[in-house]
Structures are given as C-alpha cells and as structure tokens.
Amino acid sequence: MSDFIGVFMRFTFFSVLLSFSTLLLVSSFSVSAATSHKVDILVLSTEHQSVPNVGISLIPTNIPKTGYATAPEPQVVQQIDTQFSPHILMAQMGAEISFPNADNVKHHVYSFSEAKKFELRLYKEEKPEPIPFDKAGTVTLGCNIHDWMLGYVYVVDTPYFAKTNESGFVQLELPAGDYELRLHNPLLQFEDSELIKTVKITDNKNITMSLKQPLLRATDGFDEGDEFDAY
Amino acid sequence: MYLKVRMKIKNLPYIITSLALIASINVAAEISTKSLVEASLRINNNETDWLKSWLDKGVGVHRYSDDFQLTLDQVLTEVNVDISTDFSIISTIQYTPDGDSKLGFNEAYINYQPLSQGLKHQVKVGYFYPQFSLENSDIGWTSPYTFNFSAINSWVGEEIKPLGFEWQFKRPGRKYNSNFSYTGVISAYVQNDGVASLLAWRGWAIHNRQSVVGEKVHFANYFQFQPVENPNPSYVDINDETDGRVGYYVGGHVQYQRSTDVRVYYYDNKADPFSIETDMQYGWRTRFISASFLHKLTPQFRLLGQYMSGDTEMGDRQNGVHNDFSSWYLLAHYKLNKHRASIRYDKFSVTDNDVTPYDPNESKGNSVTASYRYQASKSLQIGAEITITKSENKNRELWSGWQAKQDQASYSFTTQYRF
Numbered sequence: 001m002s003d004f005i006g007v008f009m010r011f012t013f014f015s016v017l018l019s020f021s022t023l024l025l026v027s028s029f030s031v032s033a034a035t036s037h038k039v040d041i042l043v044l045s046t047e048h049q050s051v052p053n054v055g056i057s058l059i060p061t062n063i064p065k066t067g068y069a070t071a072p073e074p075q076v077v078q079q080i081d082t083q084f085s086p087h088i089l090m091a092q093m094g095a096e097i098s099f100p101n102a103d104n105v106k107h108h109v110y111s112f113s114e115a116k117k118f119e120l121r122l123y124k125e126e127k128p129e130p131i132p133f134d135k136a137g138t139v140t141l142g143c144n145i146h147d148w149m150l151g152y153v154y155v156v157d158t159p160y161f162a163k164t165n166e167s168g169f170v171q172l173e174l175p176a177g178d179y180e181l182r183l184h185n186p187l188l189q190f191e192d193s194e195l196i197k198t199v200k201i202t203d204n205k206n207i208t209m210s211l212k213q214p215l216l217r218a219t220d221g222f223d224e225g226d227e228f229d230a231y
Numbered sequence: 232m233y234l235k236v237r238m239k240i241k242n243l244p245y246i247i248t249s250l251a252l253i254a255s256i257n258v259a260a261e262i263s264t265k266s267l268v269e270a271s272l273r274i275n276n277n278e279t280d281w282l283k284s285w286l287d288k289g290v291g292v293h294r295y296s297d298d299f300q301l302t303l304d305q306v307l308t309e310v311n312v313d314i315s316t317d318f319s320i321i322s323t324i325q326y327t328p329d330g331d332s333k334l335g336f337n338e339a340y341i342n343y344q345p346l347s348q349g350l351k352h353q354v355k356v357g358y359f360y361p362q363f364s365l366e367n368s369d370i371g372w373t374s375p376y377t378f379n380f381s382a383i384n385s386w387v388g389e390e391i392k393p394l395g396f397e398w399q400f401k402r403p404g405r406k407y408n409s410n411f412s413y414t415g416v417i418s419a420y421v422q423n424d425g426v427a428s429l430l431a432w433r434g435w436a437i438h439n440r441q442s443v444v445g446e447k448v449h450f451a452n453y454f455q456f457q458p459v460e461n462p463n464p465s466y467v468d469i470n471d472e473t474d475g476r477v478g479y480y481v482g483g484h485v486q487y488q489r490s491t492d493v494r495v496y497y498y499d500n501k502a503d504p505f506s507i508e509t510d511m512q513y514g515w516r517t518r519f520i521s522a523s524f525l526h527k528l529t530p531q532f533r534l535l536g537q538y539m540s541g542d543t544e545m546g547d548r549q550n551g552v553h554n555d556f557s558s559w560y561l562l563a564h565y566k567l568n569k570h571r572a573s574i575r576y577d578k579f580s581v582t583d584n585d586v587t588p589y590d591p592n593e594s595k596g597n598s599v600t601a602s603y604r605y606q607a608s609k610s611l612q613i614g615a616e617i618t619i620t621k622s623e624n625k626n627r628e629l630w631s632g633w634q635a636k637q638d639q640a641s642y643s644f645t646t647q648y649r650f
Contacts, residue, residue, distance in 0.1 A: 104609075106263055106311070112348045119346060121313060123263050144346050147403035147412070149488055221488035222405045224530060226566075228368055228375040229489060 036173040038204045043168045043183065046214050050154050050168025055090045055184030057156040058199065063177040070159045074130060076100065077141065077151060079107045079122065083223055084141055084151030088185065093157045108144035115155055138184070144166035148222040153186040174201050181207070189213035244444050245338030248310070248322055261313045267370040267377070268648045269304040273297075273599055276640040279534055281633060285450040286329045286440065287434045288465070290627050292596070292620055293639050294329070294379075294438035303328055304378070304439065304645070307337075307371025317345040323371045325443050332465070335443025337372065337392070349406075353399040358392055358444045361418065361480055362497050364537050365525040366562070370649065372441060376535070376573040377602040378645050379437050380617045381560040381576075383521070383539050388441035389448055390469050393500075395420025404486065414484035416496070419590065421472050427517040428467035429544035430556050434594035434624045445470050456629045457589045463511050465498035473514040474506035491529040497518065504544040504551065517543040519556070535562040542584075553585040554592050569606040575599070583625070591629075596622035604645075612647040629633040 039058075043051040060068060072092035078085045080102040091097060103105050110119040120128055133139065133155045141151035154161075160179070162170045173204040181197040190213040198207025199207065275295050283289025283296040295302060306326040313319045322339035340357030360372055366384050369375040380388060396420040406410035429436075433450040442448055447466040454462035478500035499518040506514035519541020527533040540557040558579035565572050580595035585588045598621070604614030623636040 108346075110346050112346075119316060121261065121316070123261060141405070144344060144351075146400065147351055148405050150405050216408055217410075219405045219408060219410065219488070221490065222412060224527075225489040225529070 008197070014150075015095050036175055037201050038200075039172045039174050039201060039207065040205070041164070041170050041172070041181075041207045041209060043170075043209045043211070045211050048210075050164075051211065051215065052166045052168055053088055053185065054164045054168070054188075055088060055154045055156075055161065055171050056164065057090065057154070057158055057161040057182050058172065058174060058179040059158040059182075060160070060175075060177045061198075063175065064101075067115075068159065068175065069144075072096075072159070077153065078102050079109070079143070079149070081151060082143075084145045084224060086148055087151055087223075088163065089151070089153045090161045090163060090184065091133055091153055091155050093136050093145055093155050093158055094132065094134050095155070096132050097153065097159065098128065098149035100127040101125060105147070106145060109141060110144060111139050111141055113137065113139040115129050116153070119144075137180070137216070140186075141185070148225065150186075150222070152184075152186050156182075156184075158211075176201050176203075181209075183209060185215075187215040187218060189216060241612065244322060244358055247320055247339045248336070250320070261309045261595050262309055263313075265370050266306070266308040266650050268306050268374060269373075271300075271302050271304055271378070271643040271645040273300045273644075274642040275300065275304055276642070278637050278639070280645075281630070282637050282639060284329075285429075285436070285448075288358065288449060288451050288453045289637055290433075290624065290630075290633070291637070292434060292436035292438075292622050292624075293618065293641050294436075294440050303402055305371070305373075305441075307373065309371055314443040324563065325441060327440060329439060330442075330446065331449060332443045332446040335446060337388075337441045337443050339444065349402075351401040351403055353401075355397045356395075358394055359397060360387065360398070361391060361482070361498070362416070362484075363387060363482070363494065363521040364523045364538075365492055365535055366523075366537070373439065376562055376564050376571075377575055377600050378614065378643065379600050379641075380439050381537065381562070381575060381577050382435040382437055382558045382579045382598065383560065385436050385438050385440075385538050386430060386558075387630050390426050390467070391423065391498075392443070392444055392469055393418075393420030394421035394440060394470065395477075396635065396645070401484075404488070410488050412484075412486040414486075416480070416482035416484070418480045418578045419477050420479070420500075421475075421477055421498045423478055424469040424473040424476075424506070424514045425467045425469060425512055426500055426502075427515050427541075427554070427556065428513075428545075430581050431466075431543065431545075431552050431554050431592045432626065434581055434622060435556075435558055435577075435596065437577065437600065437618055437620050442469050453590070453626050453629060461511075463589075468508075468510070468512050471508060471512045473508050473512060474494055474503035476501045476503060476514075478502065489561065492525045493523070495522045498541070504546060513545045513551075515543050515545045515552075517541060531566050533564050536560060548585045548632060550587055551585060552585035552587065552590065552592060553583075555582040555584060556580070571604050571606070573600075573602045575602075579619075588631070591625035594622065594626075596620060596624075604647075610649045612649070614645050614647075616643050616645060617641070 002117045043186045072095035104124040107122045139153040143149035282291040340355045340359045343354040401414040449466040452465040480498040482496035501515035504516045523537035536557040545552040560577040562575040577598040583592040600618045602616040
C-alpha cells in the first residue's frame, strides 16, 4: 500500500514539475516575444538636416537565423508617369518583386547589377510575373526607352529594414541582440554607404546616424516630366 | 534598270513592314500600336476665291480651301514591332483624304537600341524624321500643342523624309548623377534631292498635312507662263534620287534635367544642282541650320521656339533657282488640369537670288495660331483653333489681276480620338 502511495506521490511530483517547467517554457517564449524593443533611428546630414528616404537595415549577428527568419514579403516597383515608384525599394533577400507598368507607353526595364541582372519589356499596362531577388546587394534599375528613369532596389539579408520618413526618422521593433546597421541611398558617398555600425539592443533605443560626407546632388529634377516630352 | 531598282527602293517601307509582319509570325515578336484620328469642323476665310490650298492646285498657304467644311484631317497609326531585345521595326501609317497619296507611311525604319551601362546608342535605318525640333512629340509626329504645325515643321513634315541611317549617342545625365544630358547625332541619307522646291514655289505654309514616303506634292501651275514648250510639272517628288549622291546631317542636343532642351542641327543634302530626272525632277542643293529649344518655366507653363536658315540651288543663277530661306517661331503653352492653351507666332521668308525670268520665288509672311484643347477622357480631346496667316508671294502676280499680298484665316473645331 505504502508502495502504491509512494509511486503516486512521485508521479504527482513529476507531473507538477513537468507542468511547471512547461509553464516556465511558455512564459519564457512569451517574454522573448514581448521583449521586442522599439528602436528609433534618425539620419542627419553633415549640415544637421534630417535625411528622408534613407534605407536602414539591421542584420542580427548573435541571434541564430532560425530565431528570426521569416518568409520575405513580396514587393512591387511600379512604372508610373515614366518613373519608378518607389524610387528606392528595400527588400528582404529572396523576395519576389513585380514590375507592373501603369503607363500607357512601353517600358524596357533592365539591371546590370551583380545582385540581379535582368531585363523586362513591358507593354502598356502590362503586369508581368514577379522575379525572385535572391542575392543581397544593390540593384540599379533603368529603362532603355526613358533614360531618365532610375530606381534602386536594396536587397538585404534580414527582415529588419525600413526607410526614413520625411523627418529623417524610422522606427523598428527588434529583439534584443547585436546588429550590424547599414544605410542605403544612392546619394550617400563612400564613407556612409560602406559604413557598418555595430548596435547592441537591450532596451528601447534612440540612434542618431550623422553622415560623414555630404549627400550627392539629388537628380529628382528628372522626375518632373509629362507626356509631351520628346524622347 | 536603274529606274526599276529605284522603284524597288521606294517600296522599302512596304518591304520593312511586310518583314515585320513575317517576323511577328515566325518569331515571338510583340506588336504594339498607337493611333490617332482627327476630324474638324472648319471655317476658312480667304481674301479671294483663287487663294485655294496648294493641294487644290491653288496659291494659298493653308491646307483647306472651302468656306465651310467638315474634314477628316488624318488617321495615324504608329506600329512598333519588337523583333528582339535590341531590334524593333517602327513605322507610322497615315491616311488622309487629300493630296496625291492618301495612304502610306510617314516613317518606316529598323531601330537598334541596345541595352547599355554607359553611353546610350540608337541606330535607325530606313525612312525617319530628323529630330530637329521639340514641337512634334505626339502620336505620328503630330504636335501636342497646336493642331496646325509651325511653318518650319509644316515644311519638314512635307519634304524632309530621307532614306538613310542615323546614329544617336547619348550621355544620359541622371545615370551619371548630372543634371545635363548630351546627345550627338550623325546621319547619311539619299532620296532627298528635291528639298526646298515647295519653299521656292508655294512658299512657307501653316498646316498639318505630312507627306508619305514616295508622295508627289502638287502645287499651283506656276510654270504655265514660261515661254517653253515643255514646262516643269507642278509637283515635287519628295523621295527622288537624281544624282546618287549621299547627303548628311549632324546635330547635338543638350538637356537640363527634363525642363530645358536645346537642339542644333546642320543639314546638307549634297545634291547636284545640275542633275535631272526624266520626269523633270531636279536636284536641289539644300543646306540649312536649325536651332530649337523647349523650356518649362513651371510644370504648367512652357516656351518652345525654333529658328531655321538656309539656302538652295537648282541649276544656274541665270536659268535655275537660287534662294535663301529662313523662318522662326515662338510658342507659349499653358496647361491647367485638363485644359491646354497654346499660342504661336511664325515668321518666314524666301529670298530670290537668281535672275530667272518668269520664276519669281520671293515670298514672306507671318502667322499666328491660337489653340485650346480639352482632355475629355483618356482617349478623347476636343479643341478649337484659329490660324491667321499673312503671306506675300511674288509669283501670285504671274496671274493677271492676282496680288502677291494675301491674308488667310482658318477656324476649326477639332476632335482627336486616340486608341
């Protein structure tokens, strides 16, 4: 009888222990999900002016990839009013990107970039099949017919990326860990475009990225055109 | 035999298009088209009854003659056949109810435009317009600003349609992070030996009737008064090759972003002024410079202008035609939402430097065109236009009782349908 009681007690003890440890495990998971930290990043020029439309990517360096890997979201670069929209696109490595033509003229989109070489002839209002971008790097887009059309796709090997808003700000939610922060914009000069900043995230954080070199002259003036332009 | 070969060359646009169609069947070629149909209700106010259009064998300088008219001005279809990544065949088919050739091609060429990382190249082979000006940027070389073209481009659309090649090389500014783009243009061509005949006889005109390849453009019979047994026929065969010589033009474009564009060209058809065909079509040695610009003061408001000056020689100074010619225009255009308004002033002259009796070529004049159009839908534009032209053409006095100096006014309500 006492044997029976002893076995029962042991069983109960292990059950409680198991339940407790399960509870602990579950709660530790929910703690890690809840411990995403808000990271505010501000990009300032050498003249201390906010810089909009700068791509920011943060690649975790001490978190196993399985811990944060997510399926890349498909992206779109539209051709509208004989421009690429958006002018700068951030995409996770492996993302499928489509290039729909919203204009009623033909476009011939191409890239000679190492990260993705391709060409697409796009007739008026054509919606082509998306293309996978499976190599990290900068992809410069052009149009063989409208040579003022210029676009950039920054393919990054991380799900943590965004672009600064009009005030030069961007907010990302990141799990605690160490990261390599990079800036992406065609107007950045060498020291800024090649800069890799190591960032440790343990709590909510504000980061100010002050550019080391002045921005190159913007050629946004090429966006100002209309259907009467001769070409 | 020579004539036969020449006849075949004139069929080139048909051959090119047939090839394109065959290619489109055999290869996975893509065909895209853009079309424009233009029709108008017109009131033409000519000072005298005899001031008819040259297309009606008259001595006027506007396209239409009747007091009140409903006209189908033109049907234009641009056909683009992509035969590979780099090669395409581009042609424009034109239908007009007036003139000698109702149906034909106003351009037909093979276009080579390879993808490139740096300088951009484009080569055309066939019949094409030189890109002297910034006025005719709409479907089928029409103008998005006014329905009637400037005097310069009315004439370019009639007579400058050579068969040849053109190589353009461009440094696109944005690719080099520069605000300036530069383009160089070199062309060699044949079949442009009669150029400037229309300026000598009919004079400068204001209209939108482009010629098609191989067309004969007729005009008033100015030669009936000559004391010769067989006077010249009163037309110019615009694609005649009288001497086998190769002409050329060279040009340069400079663009600031997309707001300012300047183009300068020099044209010399190198024709032998003493060559003649069996149908009495002569070689005219014609040279001119053209300078044009477009400048956007604001996204809504822009100015365009062009200046052209040149000379032509046919035969000798005693019995032929030796003329200088020049013209310029200034155009202001304002666009507000779906409303577009344009006004253009043209000035033009031809100076007669030969001493040939019975063939006075002196002419001068000016013209104002005011135009309004409304974009009713994506495919429909409706508009109204007034063109008033004062011209003084000496050869009108060959007819007894006719005066050189005349005014013409044309009023139109025009509809353009695009698809």
